[in-house]
Amino acid sequence: MRKLVEKIVEKILAISGAMTTIVIMLVVIFLFKEGFGLFNSPVIEKGYALCVNEVNPVEHIGSAAIKKIYNQHIENWSEIGGLNEKIIPFRYDDVFQHYKEEEFGENYEKLPEKLGEVIAGSPGILAFIPEEYLPKNVKGVKILDGNTINPNDFFLGVEWIPTSTPAPQFGVLPLILGTLWVSLVAILIATPLGMGVAIYLSELAQGKVRDILKPAIELLAGIPSVVYGFFGLVVLVPLVQKTFSLSVGETAFTGSVILAIMALPTIITVAEDAMRSTPRAMREASLALGATHWQTIYKVVIPYAASGISAAVVLGIGRAIGETMVALMVTGNAAIIPKTLFSPVRTIPATIAAELGEAPHGGVHYQALFVLGCVLFLITLVISITAELISKRQHNKGL
């Protein structure tokens, strides 16, 4: 009987272990599953289709190219791999300039036919037409129905404008650069600060000072990110605006400063642990050779703890990259490739948080946000694996 109970309990515990693992896999699977459809979705707005003249050899037009065509930045088919023919961008309501109102019939039942005539008659046309009026099976018309978003549009695109018509722009480059930009500057600010405090804590601080500093750092780590965001919004944003006389205070720099404060506890704790693990014998050998305490710190302790310190920095970057609320509240949220520290930027997590509420479930925008989530997930995964590898080196040294 007792044996049986033992067995049952062990199985239950094993199942909970397995469930944990399954849950983690589910997170990843769902992320990719929801986003996967993006690259099978049409480039242009839902409910519309693109048509060209039959003689036109072009089969695929990227979303960025479509936007440029309708803004008249691309004017010739030869620029996107077609014939040397001027592009005539055409929206379906332009058809009313070609025909009289009564020619479409009472319920506009002849609209597709007339649209077909226009397209067939113009070799350079690029027509943007609602699916219900699509001129199907009309001679001289080619419907570009295989025109789906390709990874180049997404990963190399330089514009993120999900509401743009006729083709929404899902270029992720400004968001990735914005995220890295804010996080790297944050880490540049936090590393020297955090290192200094870590050295102080592990090498210099006496019992009482430690008893104040340690809990203070823990408190700093415990403050919710939305409070940091709020503090940044009401204190730092006006301060940055005034100090650097900018038109808006919501900049990459403002975000970096707050993120740096948030990354400090991680950096300090991990780096201090690494420094404390320096064997006493090594310190004493250095001191015995006549080195001062400071020389011992930077010639013995810091080199010994180097991998632990790097792990601290990498973990700090990871913390900053994934932070949502601060980025959402103080970085200005402009999806442009950042040129200076003082321009507004938009990070990946902030984009997801700001837009997911408006994106209809299952739509292209929704899928694009999930692919963004995958990108963010992969970035943080690489970072956490890097940190783990580095700190493993530190542990091996300890043996």
Add this chain to the structure above:
Amino acid sequence: MSKKLSQQIAFWIFRILGVFVVGILLWILGFIIYNGIGVISFEFIFDAPRDGMLKGGIFPAIVGTFCLIVGSMIVAFPLGVMSAIYTNEYVRDGKISKFIRMMTNNLGSIPSIIFGLFGMALFVNTMSWGDSILAGSFTLGLLALPLVIRTTEEALRTVPDSLRVGSYALGASKLQTIRYVTLPAAFPNIVTGLILSVGRVSGETAPILFTVAAYFLPKLPSSVFDQVMALPYHLYVISTSGTNLEAARPMAYGTALVLITLVLIINFSASLIRKHFSKKLGGH
């Protein structure tokens, strides 16, 4: 420059940095307390927001956060503690425990907004629970899971093996050893870890954005399928959206103060428990 002088300079820099970090903390806390303390009143804590959230209180948000804390812990505690017992007591150095540990480590490094995405996709849409306490609790519970597992594992690891071996030597079985020796010895540290994860969960905003949080909902929830307001989300909303941000500032300061106080009390009680029990254990 002499060795002594450069040492003096370096050490002073480190001391100043130490003071600087404490200064930042005091600045943030002081700022919120100074601006928020005047707003706190009986009405602010126990009343619903009124007049475009410019007046009234934050009671629904406090209740909502409380519901989410309880809900997420119901999800995370049993699962987390049981898998930690399994990996630490049954398969400690095996491949399975290494694998589970690797997975939880990775789960722990996933940004909170990803949990929001996942929670929306699975709980809100696929399971069609809608925006609800249930969906929010599961999302936050998953977020807390790695923390619960890690702290429980650490707590179990601090129990010396001699205790376990002693128990076996007296003829106790594995389960009896866990039940009567290991768990009681690790208990204070497990509780500390659990409280810390409550602290983490109570301040999270990103995971609840699309799974449970309501912009304005003065009514208190009546079932787990209701939406609720939550303190962190409320702070985000009244400080960033609305027609009159300046007029909403006092409410925002008050909310921030309540949120910080809540989180600090939770974290503080965790460290009190740890201190209390470590003294007790040390006294034996």
